[in-house]
Amino acid sequence: MIEKAVGKSTGPTRVALTGNYAAAYAAKMADIDLVAIYPITPQTTIAEKLSEFVADGELAAELIHVESEHSALSATIGGAAVGARAFTATSSQGLELMHEILHIAAGLRLPIVMAVPSRALSAPISIHNDNSDIMNARETGWIMLNASDAQEVFDMVIQAFKIAEDPRVLLPVMVTYDGFVVSHTVEGVELPDAEAVRSFIPKGKWHALDPSRPSSMGPIAGPDWYYEIKFGQYHAMRDSIKVIAEVMDGFGKKFGRNYSPVVGYMMGDADFAVVTYGVTWGFVKTAVDRARSMGIKAGAIKLNVIRPFPSDAVISYLRGLKSFAVVDRAIYYGAPSPGPVYTDVASALFMSGHAVPALNVIHGIGQRTMYINDFVEVFKELTKLDESKVIFMGVRE
């Protein structure tokens, strides 16, 4: 028999869950009133689990069967419009089919929460993971959180309801994470007490339709008002970063797991850093340790929030570095840089007046395997980087 001794941890009790099940358990503990989801890989197991909860009487939500993602989000909007805590989920082409309605949910300022395990976009068809779908939804007016593992998925879905329903925000929130590598990976997840969750996120009240005070929602606005309404939406999104930070802080105090819009690893004395989101974070943290053992002053940062872009926190980490890299798992065709988050970081940096050479690393497209040592190579490249450039890692040219 195997000679290794793998000790037991003394931490809190954890339950074995996939990332998708973590999202479903969080929605259940949030006591959602309405769920409308259309199945698509790799999201489907969220729809399955929530249907099971409803069928077994564990969740008293209205489950609406729909014929497409366009209808799924439309039904969810209908629910939120009458004051229901409404939840949906999708991936990839499903998010694309929803795209029109994404803008409407945000414009109506409805506090919907949606889980999005990300998947590459067609054509050619790929069921595998990259972040092309979620990155394409960045300018739809949704707040976008990004989780790196199943625990973060659970925690961020809880946080998402509190952020969305805050009267200072009232915007829909997407909790994004990597399809398969998170959505279908079984990991240990700490599940808090349901009562503690409910007291953290008491159901909010918003501008819901009310038959005793008849009104309509989202009617036409002429040139005399449309601009002001959109300006209000812009401010709500921009200012939501403060509420997000506050909610994450409160979550840490209540549940003991700390979050902030941007997280740093070994950044104290770092000369070189890699900016990540999603599962890349875990790979890069280990790569930082390996690079440091080679004498490279390496560090890493992870974006827990993609929208609103946490410019101030990102710049506070990147200021003073000799160079940095942004790893993107999506390609923007014809953009100034192919990586969407690189473009965001570059804009933030330009507006802040700081400039250092920066590498855009494209990796993991269509779930091409990533290795820790790929990111050790990135750190080596950063030590000799004198001008900004793009690397497509692992591609056959």
Next chain:
Amino acid sequence: MALIELRWHGRGGQGAVTASQALATAAIIEGRYAQSYPEYGAERRGAPVRAYTKISTDPIMDREPVINPDIIVILDKSLITIPDVLSGLKSNGYVVVNSRTPVTVNGARVVYLDATGLATKLLGKPIVNTAMLGAVARVMGDFMSIDSITAALAQYFGGKVLSINRELVLKAYEATTL
């Protein structure tokens, strides 16, 4: 950080993914850190499938594929001839294979179990994943209790199927010799 890594090879429909998940679940029940994930292709019966289980004392950061497994589990003996299947096994590692007869692999300790026979007898179908879990538990020895595995099965099966699979795991555990 102590880490044990397993790589499961099977064919679509044999349940390699569920077995790898149930093993991770058992490790989590025991208070360890674990990860299980499949390498998905198109999901179809008969296609080669691989899945990974990592079990550790500490949180597992990355999601690299398992390149150097401590244990390779082969649910279909015909897969053993595919070059990648036996690759990277650690020097004192184990190959656990579904076979009626002894199998030798250069440089590896091999444990075999007639999982097909056992599963067919108890389940009435050659779904060999839970039988192979019993054999893997035997190989893991003190480090994985068979009770945790039978407890973990409740997350993946219910009713009569659960009780038959629990019996199957225990029978397979008894039938496996090192």
